[in-house]
Amino acid sequence: MPFGGFQKAIATGAWVNQRLMAGEDYIENMWRAYSKEIRSVELQRPRKGRRFYKAPSYLSFAKYISALHRLGLLEMTREEQVPPPYGKAIPRHYFRIAPGMAADAAWDNPMRWAFVAERVPPKIVLPTVKPLTLGKSPTKVEVGKVLRHLESLRGRERETGVPQELERLSVVMADWVFSLEGKIGRLTGAGLEEVEELRDRLDEASGALAEHNLEKAIWEAERAIL
Numbered sequence: 001m002p003f004g005g006f007q008k009a010i011a012t013g014a015w016v017n018q019r020l021m022a023g024e025d026y027i028e029n030m031w032r033a034y035s036k037e038i039r040s041v042e043l044q045r046p047r048k049g050r051r052f053y054k055a056p057s058y059l060s061f062a063k064y065i066s067a068l069h070r071l072g073l074l075e076m077t078r079e080e081q082v083p084p085p086y087g088k089a090i091p092r093h094y095f096r097i098a099p100g101m102a103a104d105a106a107w108d109n110p111m112r113w114a115f116v117a118e119r120v121p122p123k124i125v126l127p128t129v130k131p132l133t134l135g136k137s138p139t140k141v142e143v144g145k146v147l148r149h150l151e152s153l154r155g156r157e158r159e160t161g162v163p164q165e166l167e168r169l170s171v172v173m174a175d176w177v178f179s180l181e182g183k184i185g186r187l188t189g190a191g192l193e194e195v196e197e198l199r200d201r202l203d204e205a206s207g208a209l210a211e212h213n214l215e216k217a218i219w220e221a222e223r224a225i226l
Contacts, residue, residue, distance in 0.1 A: 010037055012056075012064055013107045016074075017097065024077045024096040031061040065095060068110055073101050129153065129161045131168065138176035138202060140225045146173070146205075147221040150214060163212055170209035177203045198224055 015034055019025060035055035068074045075098040082092045132149045135142050146169060156162050180199040184192065201224035208216035
């Protein structure tokens, strides 16, 4: 019997692993498919005696997926807002098998691993990137600093602190765009065109950083200082 639960007609961890081999999926869709298979197995058993196999509730299955996520077996790929019949939209989270984790031993009994992991004091992980100090004016010198900083972060997007630094720089660039908007009304001719081009490039770079699209942000920053 698996740790902490009913005997399973179909091992949940193995089922999720096989299901996501084909690509990403969201929790409710997986839960419905898994419950359907459990019920199918139950119907094939003799009807004498009590039911031995039990389909999980949605909440139980969602907690199971959360445990797989905490163990690093799954990674969330995206979130979409799904409008219900009434009220505001609710988030739908999609998951896939984390790179290199398809054959990990924890799939055999992930709840036991999660139970142990929750009782091990977490290690303190310090950020690996030092925030870049920038001025309030979007000069080409300041944009050049950002460009060199972003180039130093290539290949390090998953390191602790890097996503937060990208989001911080996105806000800084958005503030620069706002300050340039105030100047545009007072300029004419070549000076106006130059400031408008800088504004547009910084606006694109800010949006790219908000989406953690480092390569596009670097490309836009390069164009801004040409």
